[in-house]
Amino acid sequence: MNKTSSKLKHKLRQFKKFLPFYLMMLPGILYLIINNYIPMFGIVMAFKKFDYKLGMFKSPNIGFKNFEFLFATKDAFTITRNTLAYNAVFIIIGTAVSIAVAILLNEIRADKAKKMYQTVILIPFLISIVVVSYIVYGFLNTQTGYLNQTILPLFGRKSISWYSEPKYWPFILVIVQLWKSFGYNCIIYYATLVGIDKGYYEAAVIDGAGRFQQIRYITLPGLKVTVITLTLMAIGRIFYSDFGLFYQVPMNSGVLVDVTNTIDTYVYRGLTQLNNLGMAAAAGFYQSVVGFLLVLTANGIVRRFSKENALF
Amino acid sequence: MVEKSKTFQIIAHAIMILLCLFCIIPILLLISSSITAENVLMKSGYSFIPRKIDLIAYKYLLFDTNSIVRGYTVSIVVTVIGTLINLTLTTLLAYPLSKKNLPGRNILAFFVFFTMLFNGGLVPSYMMWTQTFHIKNTIWALIIPNLMLGAFNVIMMRAYFTTNIPEEVMEAAKVDGAGEMKILLRIVLPMSLPILATLVLLVGLGYWNDWINGLYYVNKDEFYSIQVFLNKMLQNIEMLRKAAAAGASAASMPSTAIRMAVAVIGAVPILIVYPFFQRYFVKGIVIGAVKG
């Protein structure tokens, strides 16, 4: 009797102690509920034949019919392959390049130069993707582009019609994506590096470790947590693609479709005229679910090896 | 050893300078083409040094000063208010989550993280914001939907708190009788300038570059932010010209140069403001700090 009441008291005290924290969180949580959670009910549209008279919940159910178009042709394979492969390459190359540059930046001694480098490599991150597509066009345009007008003649090469040659585009897309995002990722890794205790390096120098040994045994392990976190987050978005990068940057060029079509662009091309809410909702649902399952799996794997590094 | 280190430094600098050029050169092409005469651009192509300078694209844009000035005003108001609210919400959510002994902490963290993975799509949230909250064609339409709180920022801020604010400092304040809110305001925040500056830049960039909310929630000129305006303008060059009944000036609108000028005008304020925040950037970003 006494025991339960003291337990209750303890709980009450506990609650009172943490009440200010819960109150603090209230506005944010409310916003997330309104902005993110309540609209999730919209997922029902993926399973409905939408009738405007009846509204979202009363429209007739049609099961998985809205999903069929995603798997209707052999395009299903192409778009899934492209979406996954590009994202995988972005994750791998992006991470490798960013880490390499971050380490390089960390090794540089001149402070002023260091600051300037940091500033400059972040600039592309600030530019919106539509603008990026204009810049790319300025370089690659067959008639007036900088490459065909100035660079290729320099080497005595003939003009290339960039927008009609699928073979170049996997590289172009990767370069553009790298250009836009490596600075930001690099700064994130660099920030982690700055946080590593200098004592480790001093100790290593005393033990006679060279620069590359230091990187191998101190720097890289120090980055582990950041790499895992960022990669897990990227995996959650692996079924999505940056519409601007895959649609606007290649100027929606039809010839390139085999190497530029992703789930998002396929849905857009197929549905712009159809204006079918149910099918669009189905595509979004499919992307969310697959991404979610992949993150759960990846997180589970991370959890198994080092519990404290898992996201949740 | 010293000799070796010196060569390494030189190589490192060389690589970094090349990377910086790689980042900057494309933007120079953009600027140069925005001040090149249209017919020269058509005939002899893009180049880094304009073959014939012509500021007509900017003249045309500035001719419409009303819209540009109004657009900038809307953008600044939206960016400032939005960033302030966002930072408040983010801080208030991230700080308790950084408390290791907060009951239900993991569930709450997952609650936040989950919003990054799943979304219900545009239509339901549009219905929510327009039918229940009536924000269509108000300034709030550019501020509230989607941009006011981001899970990624919460996670970043929480990581900063857990790694950079020693528990002992807060405990000491508590002994002195300070309430949680007071501790947050007086002790934690002053120690968190780097993360605050970082988030100001990221959130502010989000608001400044956003035109999606404008696309969906606004169709009145007075609420066009600079990005929405510039975006409309890109589509409108063709439209205006087609609609132009008797205007000779419409027929001489340089479309390519305008597009480039528009891009430059939209990006300039960010490029000016950005260096002021940049110095906090490195200290502010902490991701995936060991959690307890």
Place this chain on the structure above:
Amino acid sequence: MKTIFGKKITALFLTIAMLTVALAGCSSSGKKGDETQTQGKEEDTYTVTIYAPYAATTEDCDAIAAKVSEITEKLIGCKVELARNVTKEQLNLALTSGEKLDLFYAFPWEVSLPSMASSNQIVAIDDLLKQYGPDMLSSISADDFKCVTVGGKVYGIPMNKDKAQARGFLMDKAIADEVGIDYTVKKTYAELEADLQKVKEAHPDIWPIVANAGTMMRPLPADTLGDSLGVLENALLDSTQIVNLYDSQSYKEYASYMYKWVQNGLMMPDAANTTESYDTLIRSGVGFGTFTPIKAGFEAEETRKCGKDIVAVTMYDAHSITTMVNAAWCIANNSKKPDKAMQMLNLMYTNPEIANLLVNGIEGKNYKYVDKDKNIIAYADGVDASNTGYSVVGWAWPNEQITSVWQGDDPDVWTKLGEFNKSAKSSPAKGFVWDNSNVLNEVTACQNVVSKYEASLDCGSVNPDEALPKMNDELKAAGLDTIITEKQKQLDAWLAANK
């Protein structure tokens, strides 16, 4: 130092907290205000909300809506609210979310009338039309009404614009005269080719043919039957056999010529990937001409657009098909009072004063009369296309033919347009409205195939001997035959019912 900083931050937080509260207050009180307002309005005057979804400047919208309201309050007892520059996304969102919306227009190339009708986005208007729109009922031909009929019911009012098009080639008049091109007679590809050769020889630095921002208005007389997936090859003939456009003789001929012309330097290479429109290219002296649809008053319009005298040579005579007619004004399912909406639509179609306000804006503010007797207008003083608060897109309103004529246009342009529409040959399938709801998966897949090949074939960037068979194989795999079978079935049923 620290306390000062702390105080500042506290103050900041307080402000934000207050702002948030104020915002919450605003939205809830705003809501209440709205409710009482709408209740109040329903008692006295209803406001008809009109969406005009087309890129435009909107500054003077409210002023114009107020002027229109003055008239409508007297005539039909309602006010008007006008929103222009509504994007397709906004329109869809408004329709989906059920927000206040009465009248809007739908373009067949953006949203399809049958799909809007079958999902109840818009209401059938037969009864309303009889009761409130007798003027429209009498002045619009039965043939035109068929184009907006779905499942036996009328769903919209076709705009009174050009309802037919000829096909041909537009060109820079100065150069055409210089090299001696006769643009008064009809021409074939071969004859056109000879003309373009002359241009090439006289001006080696000018491309005789350019594209329009990566697309080509190919000079084919096909009836697209809604979406180009299964067409009547020649709308000028009587056959109602549906075929695959991309497997047809006329498309092959066109694509082969384009490819040849790219090879021998008549056509700008890689045109599929340019972003410049043809008028930019012609104006800056890069190009000579391009393929184009032709209607009455066309040359004056193009001359204005290109900043040079433009003439056009016809390749196929004017013909009229469903999609040229069924750009229509519709009443949204959201409308609380469809009867008022219909009355309003009737006024927009028949009342010159209202039509002029909606098309051209306010006299003295947006335009002025140059010749009042002949009804000719120009931009008001100090105003031009680039700074007007209300952009003019006449054909997108219900009836541009009762509005004033812009200076520079033929004063008789409306009469001529009417005659042009009448004299055009109607496609045997004109009035047939394609409903693709049974084959949505096939349509999505085929649209993707078309977007893969179409632009490069249209612009001659690829060899049709290689690309066309590939494209047709993929179309077959994507289910084009299923679409054609379904379309033919619907067309045959429609023909049987309408002959």
